[in-house]
Amino acid sequence: xxxxxxxxxxxxxxxxxxxxxxxxxxxxxxxxxxxxxxxxxxxxxxxxxxxxxxxxxxxxxxxxxxxxxxxxxxxxxxxxxxxxxxxxxxxxxxxxxxxxxxxxxxxxxxxxxxxxxxxxxxxxxxxxxxxxxxxxxxxxxxxxxxxxxxxxxxxxxxxxxxxxxxxxxxxxxxxxxxxxxxxxxxxxxxxxxxxxxxxxxxxxxxxxxxxxxxxxxxxxxxxxxxxxxxxxxxxxxxxxxxxxxxxxxxxxxxxxxxxxxxxxxxxxxxxxxxxxxxxxxxxxxxxxxxxxxxxxxxxxxxxxxxxxxxxxxxxxxxxxxxxxxxxxxxxxxxxxxxxxxxxxxxxxxxxxxxxxxxxxxxxxxxxxxxxxxxxxxxxxxxxxxxxxxxxxxxxxxxxxxxxxxxxxxxxxxxxxxxxxxxxxxxxxxxxxxxxx
Numbered sequence: 214x215x216x217x218x219x220x221x222x223x224x225x226x227x228x229x230x231x232x233x234x235x236x237x238x239x240x241x242x243x244x245x246x247x248x249x250x251x252x253x254x255x256x257x258x259x260x261x262x263x264x265x266x267x268x269x270x271x272x273x274x275x276x277x278x279x280x281x282x283x284x285x286x287x288x289x290x291x292x293x294x295x296x297x298x299x300x301x302x303x304x305x306x307x308x309x310x311x312x313x314x315x316x317x318x319x320x321x322x323x324x325x326x327x328x329x330x331x332x333x334x335x336x337x338x339x340x341x342x343x344x345x346x347x348x349x350x351x352x353x354x355x356x357x358x359x360x361x362x363x364x365x366x367x368x369x370x371x372x373x374x375x376x377x378x379x380x381x382x383x384x385x386x387x388x389x390x391x392x393x394x395x396x397x398x399x400x401x402x403x404x405x406x407x408x409x410x411x412x413x414x415x416x417x418x419x420x421x422x423x424x425x426x427x428x429x430x431x432x433x434x435x436x437x438x439x440x441x442x443x444x445x446x447x448x449x450x451x452x453x454x455x456x457x458x459x460x461x462x463x464x465x466x467x468x469x470x471x472x473x474x475x476x477x478x479x480x481x482x483x484x485x486x487x488x489x490x491x492x493x494x495x496x497x498x499x500x501x502x503x504x505x506x507x508x509x510x511x512x513x514x515x516x517x518x519x520x521x522x523x524x525x526x527x528x529x530x531x532x533x534x535x536x537x538x539x540x541x542x543x544x545x546x547x548x549x550x551x552x553x554x555x556x557x558x559x560x561x562x563x564x565x566x567x568x569x570x571x572x573x574x575x576x577x578x579x580x581x582x583x584x585x586x587x588x589x590x591x592x593x594x595x596x597x598x599x600x601x602x603x604x605x606x607x608x609x610x611x612x613x614x615x616x617x618x619x620x621x622x623x624x625x626x627x628x629x630x631x632x633x634x635x636x637x638x639x640x641x642x643x644x645x646x647x648x649x
Contacts, residue, residue, distance in 0.1 A: 214246075214469045214489035216256070224341020225373045226310060226352045233368050238306055241296030244559075245491050246460070247312050247345050250320055250566035251554050252295025254493050260295035262288040262325060262548050263303040268625035269591035288548040288592070291324035291566070293317040294353060298325040301355050302624060308365050311353040314345045315448055315563075316543075316570025318353025319582035323543035323595030326584045326624060328612070330354040330362045331570075333603045334577035335380050337366070338373035346455040349574040359583065359613040363389045366605060380603070387606050392614040396430030401536035405441035406569055412546035414588050419542050422585060422596050425618055426540070436536060438527040441572065443520050445564055448571040450504050450517035456494075457501025463489060493559045525576040532601050538611050539599040541569050543582040547592040569597060579605040581612045584621040593621070 223231070230237065244254045252260040264270050265287035290299050294311025298321035301309050311318035313331040322329020330353060337352050344350060352369065356362045367386030373379045402423055407416070427433045465471035465485030472484040490498070504513040531539065544566060554562065573580040579602070582595040598615070600608030 214463050216470060218469055220341075222341065224352075225338035225375060226369050227341065229369055230365075235368075238300075241294070241300050241309060243296055243311075243317075244293035244493070246343065246456075246494050247293040247314060247317055248456070248493050248497055248563075249292045249559050250316070250563045251289045251559075252292035252321065253289060253551065253555060254491060254559055255296070256491075259551060260290045260292075260299050261551075262290045262295075263299055263626065264288060264325065264548065264592055264624060266626060267591065269587060269622070271591075273589070273591040286550040286552055289324065289551050289554045291321035291544065291548065293321075294355065295321045297355050298322055298327055298329070301325070301327055301357060303626065304624075308354060308356045308361055311355055312342055312345070313351050313353035313574065314349050315452065315567040315574050318355060319543050319570050319580060319595075319597060320566055322355055322582045323584070323597075324548035324593065326593030326595070326621065327582075328356050328359050328362050328584070328616070329543075329582040329595075330356075330366065330605075330609070331573065331580045332366060332370065332605055333579040334574075335378050336371075336384070336579075336603060336605060337369045338371075338376040338379050340373055340375040344455075344459045346452050346574075347459070348451070348455065349577075351574070359581070359609055359616050360389060362581070363387065363606075363609050363613075366609075370605075389606070389610050389613050391617075392610050394430070395426060395611075395614060398426070398431040398537045398611065399535050400426050400431055400433045401436040401531055401539045402433060403438045403441065403531075403539055403541060404435050405438050406541045408545075408568065410545050410565065410568075411542060415542045415544070415546060415594055418585050418594055419540070419596060422540060422615070422619075425615075429618075433540075434536070436531045436534070436539070438524075438531065438572070440520065440523045440527050444524050444572045444575065445568055447517045447520040447524065448567065448575060449500075449564065450513050451521060451575070453497045453501035454504045454514050454517075455501070456497045457499075457505060460490070460494065460498050465489075496560065521575050524572055528572075528576045528578060528599075537600075538608060541597045541599065543569060543595045543597040545569075547588040547590060547594050573599050576602075578602055579608050581608060583612050583616055583619075585615075585619050587622060 242255045242257045297309035297311045302325035319329040354365045370384040470489040474484045580599045584593045584595045
């Protein structure tokens, strides 16, 4: 729909980075209009996870199987901001921006061994971000360490006159203090997040992380978020409803793709949208329009809004009880191979993969995914911290302490680097011989 489109202005987050001297290297691939949890439905094709080519993963693969073709079964990055995660994970940049509507920054961060931050709703301007779900969208930040995420957030946070949902108070750039004593902290473990689909490895690491806080003197308690079981259905109704509304702007008149049919305006609309959107986007638009029909509006959209309020209140109750942060899994398992991921359709996958992440968006809370350890397959597993609204600095301070304790290993792409070096050497030799 937007092929070849050049925006006439920068998003506020982009402009703020440029103003601080950041070097922007390019745009990254993602699921079309950020609809997906695998970065497999982009117009440029799927995004490959750099960990597919890591020494850690390849060594484990060699031990298990000798006959399998290494390059045919690469891993997904998670989504929808998979290109941004792959770019940071592969050392091509220090930080990347994503968008987070239901976990689209934290999900790929967990699969690519990165820190993925979704700031509080209203802390960072949405001006210039193509809207998916206005009431939940937040520009996300992907980095290799928590300090980098804090630096980027310090640049991006603050009021923007172009976005009426941003906070009015001035925000000062902050340096994260090094937390040495966690004994005064209270960590909440939501019992509803212990789902049957959660892999045993993620469950074990989640338990280890809780024990780590407890062994250092923090108070770790089980808490209840009773409306969790309704949240993914509620999210789906609200998400598709707002998608249907937001996607109406892509009609072939003002900008973007326009088809050649000129029989009537209606025919042009229909053909443009059929050609310009993929099946996933069209499916969500149709769902949303169904929920917004006059006869369905009260039964679906209004009810979902009421359930959303209950979900947000669950978090308020937990934080009012003295809990500082919630510790949860980010994803159900480590990254899966592409061939396995596409066995199920986009909607089913999104419903499964957003299970731990979308509630924070509905409640407008800050959340960060921090890599904890490598799985038995040599792949990263991340855990999520959810904080109080606008307590992003406190959340990142705790995440930094956790990061320091777990000492997550760096991705080893040495074999790949060696291959590239030999290619460059051969090219140099070829160019030298040509000159002679």
